[in-house]
Amino acid sequence: MSKPKTAAELKAEIEFLKKGQFALGVVSVINTFIKYGSFTLVVRYLYLAVSTLAGKETVSNIVLSLVTNLSMNQWMAYAMAGSGVAYGYSQRRLRMNTVERLQSRNEQLELAVDPNRTSSLLRSNGETRPEDKR
Amino acid sequence: MNTESYAQILLFGLSVLTLWYFFFWIYKRHSVEIFRQKMFELRDQLFDEAMAGGISFDHPAYKILRTTMNGFLRFGHRVTLLEFILTGVFLKKSVYRAAGRISFNEAWGLATKNVPKGQMEKLESYRQKMNDLVVIQAFLSTPFFLLFLVVGLVLARLPGSIYELCKRKVFNYISSMLKDPLNSVESTAMVCGSN
Numbered sequence: 001m002s003k004p005k006t007a008a009e010l011k012a013e014i015e016f017l018k019k020g021q022f023a024l025g026v027v028s029v030i031n032t033f034i035k036y037g038s039f040t041l042v043v044r045y046l047y048l049a050v051s052t053l054a055g056k057e058t059v060s061n062i063v064l065s066l067v068t069n070l071s072m073n074q075w076m077a078y079a080m081a082g083s084g085v086a087y088g089y090s091q092r093r094l095r096m097n098t099v100e101r102l103q104s105r106n107e108q109l110e111l112a113v114d115p116n117r118t119s120s121l122l123r124s125n126g127e128t129r130p131e132d133k134r
Numbered sequence: 135m136n137t138e139s140y141a142q143i144l145l146f147g148l149s150v151l152t153l154w155y156f157f158f159w160i161y162k163r164h165s166v167e168i169f170r171q172k173m174f175e176l177r178d179q180l181f182d183e184a185m186a187g188g189i190s191f192d193h194p195a196y197k198i199l200r201t202t203m204n205g206f207l208r209f210g211h212r213v214t215l216l217e218f219i220l221t222g223v224f225l226k227k228s229v230y231r232a233a234g235r236i237s238f239n240e241a242w243g244l245a246t247k248n249v250p251k252g253q254m255e256k257l258e259s260y261r262q263k264m265n266d267l268v269v270i271q272a273f274l275s276t277p278f279f280l281l282f283l284v285v286g287l288v289l290a291r292l293p294g295s296i297y298e299l300c301k302r303k304v305f306n307y308i309s310s311m312l313k314d315p316l317n318s319v320e321s322t323a324m325v326c327g328s329n
Contacts, residue, residue, distance in 0.1 A: 116191065
């Protein structure tokens with residue numbers, strides 16, 4: 001059995017964990033600020049542009065104008081972009097299913113060679129575990 | 135302003151919001167998956183190296199490399215430039231030492247003390263490749279990645295050999311700048327990978 005830690009060692013360990021968590025907290029706040037700050041800015045300017053329309057135009061008029069004024073080329077571009085996204089999504093599902101199907105076999109084969117093999121602890125399909133997300 | 139102009143503004147705004155969603159969700163997730171895929175490939179190469187007798191599975195250097203790669207794989211979604219810098223600021227070597235933990239550099243030094251030169255070069259190349267992947271991912275996952283993309287595109291227009299030289303110079307400069315934060319990130323990954 002390992003030697004129990006002294007009060008000073010435990011204090012230093014707590015300090016280490018506190019600093020680590022503080023760094024994570026700061027990163028999380030800055031990342032959230034960048035992500036949702038940019039969203040808020042886009043929505044704000046969109047709102048300012050559209051709010052001047054209040055009482056003058058109906059939503060249906062705008063949507064109708066949007067649909068009727070798009071050229072065939074623009075429709076094609078949107079259709080191609082949409083198809084690309086759908087294709088990418090379906091390929092991703094396929095890859096994750098393949099990873100899930102093959103990983104346990106790979107793990108068994110590697111364990112036969114190295115019984116002390118360590119793992120990344122990701123989910124069987126290669127995704128981050130929910131408890132590791134923040 | 136007529137209805138058509140408003141419709142165009144609305145369309146533009148929705149397109150920007152779609153791009154925002156693509157960058158912060160789809161692109162970020164995709165870049166993490168690419169990073170993990172490359173790190174898995176590197177870990178597999180290291181495993182094959184050990185299986186071929188290049189190094190023992192029980193050698194401390196093998197264990198440290200594998201554990202650190204596991205840490206990067208597990209927390210690949212947290213490898214960002216910001217985290218990189220802040221980890222370097224808050225988790226200095228002295229903090230590790232005070233907590234009775236050993237930093238990656240110290241553990242690596244102890245593990246590779248008696249390793250023959252040829253084997254050491256191989257092990258160092260694995261460590262270098264691991265760090266290259268981490269540095270690239272840190273830049274790709276930052277919202278300012280477009281700036282780096284522009285620099286990359288400008289460099290790519292240079293003739294082949296000059297491009298390679300510039301790429302290496304820029305990469306070495308960035309790596310030397312990030313040396314200390316990188317050591318802290320390696321130590322953190324080593325701790326995370328062993329849990």
